[in-house]
Structures are given as structure tokens and as C-alpha cells.
Amino acid sequence: MNKITIKNITTELLDIPIKRPHQFSAVKVAAKSFLLLRIELSNGVVGIGEGTTPGIFWNGESVETMQVVIDQYATPLLLEEDPTQLELLLQVLNRQIRGNEFAKATIEMALLDALGKMYDVPVHQLLGGLKQDKIPVRWALASGTPEGDIEEAKKAVSSGQYATFKTKSGKEAPDDDAKRSIRIAEGIKGHATIGIDPNGSWDRMTTTKWMDAFYEVGIDFLEQPLPPHDIEGLAHLSAMKKVPIMADESVATIYDAMRIAKEKAADIFSLKIHKAGGLKNTMKMAGIAEAAGISCFGGTSLESSIGTAACLHVYASIPNLDYGSELFGPGWLADDPVKNPVIMKNGYIEVPDKPGLGVELDADKIATYRRKTTEEVK
Ligand SMILES: [Mg+2]
Known part of the structure; x- marks a missing residue:
């Protein structure tokens, strides 16, 4: 039998509009950018991967940096290689390219899609098999005002779309942020509950001061209140045992996971599959969490149905996803670059069961949202 090899690798950028502007701690965005990666094998199978980040503020990578890293540095390491030796390929990438986890995750995603298609199994089978075939989804309230957020949450609950929520904080002063979140929690009490995500923008004193009030109003969790490096501060907040502390920016890699577990900081x-550098690393992080008695939450980098499908395959395959997910990316985007978007129903999102990631690209939509080069714009 002829050995199957990686024959061709291409990248392109897509800019897809979103339904409503989204307020992060640092920026407000109206469109989401994606790197679309295609890896073609010598047997004709094409695997697709999607690279995306909340923004360059999040960890320093962007779709543009991912494209350069993949085109200039990763592609020459992968061409003519055997895609079935996935772990070996990932090791080569890790040795030759430092960091750039989002870019590496995109490559691994495309390779897993190709392998799944080649073996005629969904990616979750390559990862060991499912624990569940659908997982709960939490919606992020980010309208910009407490009234808007309360109204949005109540509407989503009454229409049966979502039952739990997250508020984005960090735009205002920490005290005002905390008050706003409490107001939202009170405004939807009896209907739904929220977690708070200040994206690392609060300080130790302010956060400590508000922990009792968060407990009283029934906040589900406090996600990354302190800057990513402040592990000691997170450990202090976790030891208060008021509201569960979730680490996000602080727990990007498997090495971070080990440190946070040791220091009882979450x-x-x-x-998140991208920050971890891929699906396999995400499973390893869940394993570290499991051994340390830490729960997991299925985070998002706001993927389309491509990246969301990848998240679903891994999140639904881990045993300790006690807090569900926030895989609302496809519902937040105004359009989706695939013919068969992931299915969201009654607050749950279903794991695709077709070979590979289980999504099929829509060529017309790719053409519509493809970022034009300067030459093409002229
Ligand atoms: Mg977060």
C-alpha cells in the first residue's frame, strides 16, 4: 500500500459579520476573523481547520500571525509527512516553533478532520469516544447595559434558547463592574443565573470585597477576575469558598494546568482548544483537572461551526465537564461558512456524528467572506 502523505496546505482569511457588537473588556467588535486551513492528503482527502481568537488582546496571537506561522514555518515541516503519525508531527512543530498555540491547534484540527474522514469515523472516536452526545450552552450577555442584558436574558429563557448566562466585565472600574453584574443577577433571579468574566481586569482587594455579595445573589462562578499571572491571588479567592473561581487566561497550557492544580488556584x-494548542492537549488538561478534583467548563474563542464542532468532539469526550459550555459562537455570528451548521436546541448543542469534524464547507459563503488582498481591492 502506498504511504499516504500530506500533499498540499493552504490558508485564507475570512471576516464574518456578527449579529450584534460584542463588548470585551478591551475592545468592541462587529465582525469576527477566521483563518481557514485546508490540508490535502495524497489520497485526495481534505481536512479543514479553523483558527480564531477573541482578539490579539487575548494572548498575542491573531489570524494574521497564525497565517504567517503556518505558511512560512509549519507548512515546510508538514509537507510529504505521514498524517497518521500525528503525535510525531505535533512534537516536531513544538520543537521547531515556540508558542503560537492557536496556530498549532488549527493544524491539529485539520489533521484530525482529515484522519477522521480517512478512517470514516467522527473525531470524537479518534479521541477515545463520547461521554455525552450533547452539552449545555451558556450565552454571553454583552449588550453594553444592564437593562439590555436583563432583557436579552429573559427573552432567551422564555424562548427556550438558553437557560444560563455569562456577563462580560472589565470595561468599567472594577467596583462599577461588580455592581452591574449583581444588578443583572438580581434582575434575572428566578429565571436564570450568571457567571461573571472580567477577563483578568479586576484587582485582589476589589474582588475579595465583593465575594460575599456574589455568593448572596447566587453567582454561578467568577471567571478569571485577576490578571493571568496572579496565581497567588486566584488561590486566595478560591480558598474563600464563596463563589467557584474559574481560571481561563491563567490556564492556557498543560503546564499552567499543573501549576494551578498544585497551588489550588481554581x-x-x-x-479552550486553541489556547491549549489543540484537542489532544485539551484532553490532557481535563485529565490534570480530574486528578486534582477540579471541574471543567467548555470555553470558546468564538468559533464558527468548524471550530465549534472541534470543541464539541473533545468537550463531549471528557468526564468532568461539570459546568457545561459557552459554545455559542455559531449563534452569535450572522452567518456560518458551512453547509451543515452545528445544531443548538433548548440550551444544548449537539455533537456532530459524521466523519471527521462533521461539517462541510460552503464554497459560496467562503467566497463572500474571504478577505480580499490589496491587489484584489484595487
Ligand atoms: Mg474568559
Whole structure:
């Protein structure tokens, strides 16, 4: 039998509009950018991967940096290689390219999609098999005002779309942020509950001061209140045992996971396939969490149905996803670059069961949202 090899690798950028502007701690965005990666094998199978980040503020990578890293540095290491030796390929990438976990995750995603298609199994079978075939989804309230957020949450609950929520904080002063979150929690009490995510923008004193009030109003969790490096501060907050502390920016890699577990600096890990450098690393982080008695939450980098499918395959395959997920990316985007978007129903999202990631690209939509080069714009 002829050995199957990696024959061709291409990248392109897509800019897809979103339904409503989204307020992060640092920026407000109206469109989401994606790197679309295609890896073609010598047997004709094409695997697709999607690279995306909340923004360059999040960890320093962007779709543009991912494209350069993949085109200039990763592609020459992968061409003519055997895609079935996935672990070996990942090791080569890790040795030759430092960091750039989002870019590496995109490559691994495309390779797993190709292998799944080649073996005619969904990616979750390559990862060991499912624990569940659908997982709960939490919606992020980010309208910009407490009234808007309360109204949005109540509407989502009454229409049966979502039952739990997250508020984005960090735009205002920490005290005002905390008050706003409490107001939202009170405004939806009896209907739904929220977790708070200040994206690392609060300080130790302010956060400590508000922990009792968060407990009283029934906040589900406090996600990454302190800057990513402040592990000691997170450990202090976790030891208060008021509201579960979730680590997100602080727990990007498997090495971070080990340190946070050792220092008892979180009750929950927010998993994200891109920050971890891929699906396999995400499973390893969940394993570290499991051994340390830490729960997991299925985080998002706001993927389309491509990246969301990848998240679903791994999140639904881990045993300790006690806090569900926030895989609302496809519902937040105004359009989706695939013919068969992931299915969201009654607050749950279903794991695709077709070979590979289980999503099929829509060529017309790719053409519509493809970022034009300067030459093409002229
Ligand atoms: Mg977060």
C-alpha cells in the first residue's frame, strides 16, 4: 500500500459579520476573523481547520500571525509527512516553533478532520469516544447595559434558547463592574443565573470585597477576575469558598494546568482548544483537572461551526465537564461558512456524528467572506 502523505496546505482569511457588537473588556467588535486551513492528503482527502481568537488582546496571537506561522514555518515541516503519525508531527512543530498555540491547534484540527474522514469515523472516536452526545450552552450577555442584558436574558429563557448566562466585565472600574453584574443577577433571579468574566481586569482587594455579595445573589462562578499571572491571588479567592473561581487566561497550557492544580488556584478550568494548542492537549488538561478534583467548563474563542464542532468532539469526550459550555459562537455570528451548521436546541448543542469534524464547507459563503488582498481591492 502506498504511504499516504500530506500533499498540499493552504490558508485564507475570512471576516464574518456578527449579529450584534460584542463588548470585551478591551475592545468592541462587529465582525469576527477566521483563518481557514485546508490540508490535502495524497489520497485526495481534505481536512479543514479553523483558527480564531477573541482578539490579539487575548494572548498575542491573531489570524494574521497564525497565517504567517503556518505558511512560512509549519507548512515546510508538514509537507510529504505521514498524517497518521500525528503525535510525531505535533512534537516536531513544538520543537521547531515556540508558542503560537492557536496556530498549532488549527493544524491539529485539520489533521484530525482529515484522519477522521480517512478512517470514516467522527473525531470524537479518534479521541477515545463520547461521554455525552450533547452539552449545555451558556450565552454571553454583552449588550453594553444592564437593562439590555436583563432583557436579552429573559427573552432567551422564555424562548427556550438558553437557560444560563455569562456577563462580560472589565470595561468599567472594577467596583462599577461588580455592581452591574449583581444588578443583572438580581434582575434575572428566578429565571436564570450568571457567571461573571472580567477577563483578568479586576484587582485582589476589589474582588475579595465583593465575594460575599456574589455568593448572596447566587453567582454561578467568577471567571478569571485577576490578571493571568496572579496565581497567588486566584488561590486566595478560591480558598474563600464563596463563589467557584474559574481560571481561563491563567490556564492556557498543560503546564499552567499543573501549576494551578498544585497551588489550588481554581475550582474550575475553562478549557479552550486553541489556547491549549489543540484537542489532544485539551484532553490532557481535563485529565490534570480530574486528578486534582477540579471541574471543567467548555470555553470558546468564538468559533464558527468548524471550530465549534472541534470543541464539541473533545468537550463531549471528557468526564468532568461539570459546568457545561459557552459554545455559542455559531449563534452569535450572522452567518456560518458551512453547509451543515452545528445544531443548538433548548440550551444544548449537539455533537456532530459524521466523519471527521462533521461539517462541510460552503464554497459560496467562503467566497463572500474571504478577505480580499490589496491587489484584489484595487
Ligand atoms: Mg474568559
